Each structure stands twice: as structure tokens, then as C-alpha cells.
Amino acid sequence: MDILSDDHFVGRFSLSIAGDEDRTHIYRIRHAVYARELHQHSENERGELTDALDPKNVYVVAKCSARVLGFVSITLPPGPYSLDKYLPRESWPAPAGEGTYEIRLLTVTSDARGTPVAAALMYAAMRYVQSSGGQHVLGIGRDGRHGHVRARRHEPSGASRQQRKSAVPRDGRYCERA
Numbered sequence: 001m002d003i004l005s006d007d008h009f010v011g012r013f014s015l016s017i018a019g020d021e022d023r024t025h026i027y028r029i030r031h032a033v034y035a036r037e038l039h040q041h042s043e044n045e046r047g048e049l050t051d052a053l054d055p056k057n058v059y060v061v062a063k064c065s066a067r068v069l070g071f072v073s074i075t076l077p078p079g080p081y082s083l084d085k086y087l088p089r090e091s092w093p094a095p096a097g098e099g100t101y102e103i104r105l106l107t108v109t110s111d112a113r114g115t116p117v118a119a120a121l122m123y124a125a126m127r128y129v130q131s132s133g134g135q136h137v138l139g140i141g142r143d144g145r146h147g148h149v150r151a152r153r154h155e156p157s158g159a160s161r162q163q164r165k166s167a168v169p170r171d172g173r174y175c176e177r178a
Contacts, residue, residue, distance in 0.1 A: 012064075013062050013063060013064045013069055013117065013120075014062070014063055014064075015060060015061070015062055015120060015121070015124045016060070016061060016063070017058060017059070017060060017061075018058075018059035018060070018061040018071065022059065022061045022063075022068060022071075023054075023059065024048075025061075025068040026059055026061065026068065026071050027048035027049055027050050027054075028047055028048055029068060029071070029107060029109060030048070030049035030050075030105070030107065031043070031044070031046075031047050031048050031049040032047075033107055033109075034049055034107075035049055037110075051082075053073075053075055053080070053081075053082060056075070056076060057073045057074060057075050057076070058073070058074045058076065058128065059071050059072070059073050059074070060072050060074065060121055060124045060125055060128065062108075062112075062117045062120060062121055068109070069108065069109055069112040069115075069117050070106075070107055070108035070109060070112055070117045070118060070121055071105070071106075071107055071121065072103060072104075072105060072106045072107070072121040072122065072124070072125045073103070073104050073105040074101055074102070074103055074125055074128055074129065075101060075102035075103075075104065076101060076132075077096075077097060077098050077099060077100050077101060077134075078096065078097045078098055078100075079096055079097070079100075079102075081096065081100075081102040081138060082102060082104050082140065083102060083138055083140055086140065092138065093138070094136035094137075094138055095136070099133065099134060099135035099136060100134070100135065100136040100137075100138060101129045101132070101134045101136070101137050101138070102137070102138040102139070102140075103122070103125045103126075103129070103137055103138070103139050104139070104140060106118060106121060106122060106125075108121075
């Protein structure tokens with residue numbers, strides 16, 4: 001039985017900027033998803049996955065009580081950005097530097113997939129960028145069939161207006177029964 005299906009929710013999940021304790025959970029979930037599940041990284045004894053951008057990144061976290069359901073990372077200007085590892089800056093769809101943010105690592109735990117958690121995290125990340133004066137958002141993702149990295153540019157003002165209507169249901173019934 002899917003414990004996160006609509007029939008089993010009685011509360012709400014919350015979105016917030018991750019604190020130090022949340023980051024520990026985030027790094028463990030990153031390891032579980034990107035090393036164990038997807039095999040994009042090697043497993044390690046710590047059971048955590050971090051990178052050089054983490055100290056500077058802002059994480060938005062979705063939680064039900066103290067349980068982390070998912071997260072998304074926001075890399076602040078002027079970088080460096082994770083996109084630097086994959087493409088030369090002159091081929092980016094937006095200029096690097098002030099006003100350019102990168103949204104990356106949208107991750108939802110396996111039991112929260114298929115719920116509005118991912119959409120809510122992306123909406124929150126776009127609102128964070130917009131409220132910080134961001135002009136461009138870089139996003140990267142892997143092509144599941146071939147493993148190619150693809151880059152996209154979004155304008156925070158237009159995208160967030162479109163998503164506002166459907167990102168999170170009004171009744172907010174997305175939290176596991178205690």
C-alpha cells in the first residue's frame with residue numbers, strides 16, 4: 001500500500017530553507033538516490049553524498065513533521081555552478097554571474113514520488129530566485145535514455161506565475177498519518 005497516496009494523508013507537508021540538521025538528512029537521501037538507486041555516484045561508508053557547492057548552496061526542503069520528503073538545491077550568483085562541470089560558459093543558455101541562479105538536485109524520496117512534493121519544491125525554488133532578484137535560472141538534468149546532460153534557462157517571473165495555479169492543492173492533504 002502506498003502510504004503517501006491521497007487516501008492516507010491527513011496533514012500537510014511544510015517547505016522551508018534547510019538547516020544544519022536537515023542537511024544531514026539531505027546528504028543521506030542524496031546518497032540513497034544518486035549512489036544506491038541511480039548509480040550515478042559511488043557508494044561510500046559514510047552513506048552521505050556531498051559536493052564542493054554544498055556550503056554555498058541554499059536548500060529548500062519538504063518535510064512532514066521531522067521527516068524529509070524531498071529537497072531542491074539553489075546555487076547563488078555569481079557561482080561557481082554545477083553546470084561548469086559539463087558545458088563551457090559561452091555555450092550556456094544564459095550569462096553566468098549576478099542575477100543568474102542554478103536550480104539543481106530536485107530529489108524526492110521514493111515513498112513521496114507521485115505526490116505534489118516535487119512541484120511544490122520547484123515552485124518554492126523559483127519563488128526564492130524571484131524574491132532574491134534573480135533574472136535567469138539555469139537548470140540541468142540527465143537524459144534518462146543516454147545519460148546526456150541538458151541545460152535550460154527559465155525566467156523566474158513568467159514561470160512562477162504559470163505554476164502558481166496548480167503547484168500545491170488548496171486542501172494541502174499531503175502528510176503521512178501518524
